[in-house]
Amino acid sequence: MKAEEAAYKRLKQAVVAHTGHHYYDDKDALLRKRLDERAREVGAPNLAGYETVLADPVTGDAEWRALEAVVTVGETFFFRHSEQFAVLRDTILPNLLNAATNRRRLRIWSAGCSTGAEPYSLAILIERLLGDALPTWRVDIIGTDINEQALVNARKGRYSAWSLRGMTDVERARDFDADIRPSAWRLHERHRPRVEFRRHNLLDLLPEPPAEWRGFDLILCRNVLIYFGAHQAAPMLSALGQCLSSGGWLMIGYSDALADIPPELDVVQIEATRVFRPRGVTKLAEVPAALSEPPAPESHRLPPRHAPRPAEAPQPRVIASARAEDRDLDRIRTLADTGRLEEAALRCAGALQAHPLDHRLHYYDALLAQAANDRTRAEAALRRAIYLSNDMVMAHYHLGLLLLQGGAAESGRRVMSVVTELCRAVPEDTVLEEGDGLRAGDLLARAVLAVEPAMVDQASQP
Ligand SMILES: C[S@@+](CC[C@H](N)C(=O)[O-])C[C@H]1O[C@@H](n2cnc3c(N)ncnc32)[C@H](O)[C@@H]1O
Structure with a gap:
């Protein structure tokens, strides 16, 4: 037993050194489970035997890749944290496109x-911004990850409804084709050539990024540094900063906590989004709503900016007050985001037995039912979520969409009018509960757009 414990400790050290995932510092049970699973999978009798497989000159490399795929967390979806994409659309990309009008070239890295x-969302956004001028530009987007299996899936460009939950039906129809699998979509071929995927370990940027990883106009490294731990995240941020072109932009995720901002980078805050640029590049006049002062030192999580709310109005909740402390919810999201929808649904069903009054669980139950094409269960679950929390605007919105898509135009419109009422009752930058960063103003626009086709259909009937 002692030998097994010692083997576990050595493996843990190796995993952390290899991936940078200090995330596991206090998650022994989870890491142990994943290592045990891999050991069983390769037929190793115990963890000491598994160490031998990893060290083997023939099998070692392939097994490290398989292990990387299970110890990393691959949660992602299109236009995740829509307010960051709004900043990209309204400020950062226009700035870059203006600066590059002559050379007509952009290099973008989704690390x-x-x-x-994420890189495909950028490709879609660039197409929208450049419109007819797109063919006259060379825009190279590279997506990298340590997890090779994730990249294999990325190259296929096929996604479940779950991964597209940040997009409206209209947006989805513009950029995706229906896949042969039910409830699945294929990214339209026209977006694919601009995005290349390559396996890359971010730790290879330390201590100095090699030349081939320099000169990017835009780098997104969102929701990755969170796994590294503060002492490693700071040098990584510095290395990513060195990979920027002289006028480049670097965006990290809201949860990527950092202890120190490297001296060679300026922090530019645009609304609730914080981005980094090489020191001295940004003049305040250049960036609307940019603030020159660094963010508050006590917290690197940026809360939405709220005006006080009217006390009596029904209020959508904000993410800040509804953070998913609940392990079940975190696990359900992670499972679903990694494509394990059936497991997510099972976990959700189990969690609902334990917490039948948690409206968020009913909401996820509904999204998972929708992903499985079970509209009846989805509708019932959304109605339960709303019954338990009448101000959960995302549940109203999805119920509205479901009804509109199912041909119940009148009921769908009624539900959408509740959505617009709830959205209008709060400041437009209010971040909505379980809305993946969606703000009240954005949802309001979506609700209006969702109702429009139904009105057109009705108007065109004799
Ligand atoms: C939570 S996902 C974030 C995906 C995407 N950036 C987003 O925000 O939607 C984190 C990704 O970082 C990758 N990752 C973790 N450690 C890495 C490393 N050392 N080098 C490269 N990628 C890494 C994981 O494999 C995982 O796919």
Whole structure:
């Protein structure tokens, strides 16, 4: 037993050194489970035997790759944290496109891209911004990840409804084709050539990034540094900063906590989103709503900016007050985001037995039912979520969509009018509960758009 414990400790050290995942510092049970599973999978009698497989000159490399795929967390979806994409659309990309009008070239890197939703979202956004001028530009987007299996899936460009939950039906129809599998979509071929995927370990940027990883106009490294731990995240941020072109932009995720901002980078805050640029590049006049002062030192999680709310109005909740402390919810999201929808649904069903009054669980139950094409269960679950929490605007919205898509135009419109009422009752930058970063203003626009086709259909009937 002692030998097994010692083997576990050595393996843990190796995993952390190899991936940078200090995330596991206090998650022994989880890491142990994953290592035990891999050991069983390869037929190793115990963890000491598994160490031998990893060290083997013939099998070792392939097994490390398989292990990387299970110890990393690949949660992602299209247009995740829509307010960051709004900043990209309204400020960062226009700035870059203006600066590059002559050379007409942009190099973009999505570092830690998982199954590709992030770099493909960028490709979609660039197409929208450039429109007819797109063919006259060369835009190279590279998506990298340590998890090779995630990249294999990224290259296929096929996604479940779950991964597209950040998009409306209209947006989805523009950028995706229905796949042969039910409830699945294929990214339209026209977006694919601009995105290349390559396996890359971010730790290879330390201590100095090699030349081939320099000169990027835009780097997104979102929701990756969170796994590294503060002492490793700071040098990584510095290395990523060195990979920027002289006028480049670097965006990290909201949860990527950092202890120190490297001296060679400026922090530019645009609304609730914080981005980094090489020191001295940004003049305040250049960036609307940019603030020159660094963020508050006590917290690197940026809360949405709220005006006080009217006390009596029904209020959508904010993410800040509804953070998923609940392990079940975290696990359900992670399972679903990694494509394990059936497991996520089972976990959700189990969690609902334990917490039948948790509206968020009913909401996820509904999204998972929808992903499985079970509209009846989805509708019932959304109605339960709303019954338990009448101000959960995302549940109203999805119920509205479901009804509209199912041909119940009148009921769908009624539900959408509740959505617009709830959205209007709060400041438009209010981040919505379980809305994956969606703000009240954005949802309001979506609700209006969702109702429009139904009105057109009705108007065109004799
Ligand atoms: C939570 S996902 C984030 C995906 C995407 N950036 C997003 O925000 O939607 C984190 C990704 O970082 C990758 N990752 C973790 N450690 C890495 C490393 N050392 N080098 C490269 N990628 C890494 C994981 O494999 C995983 O796919």
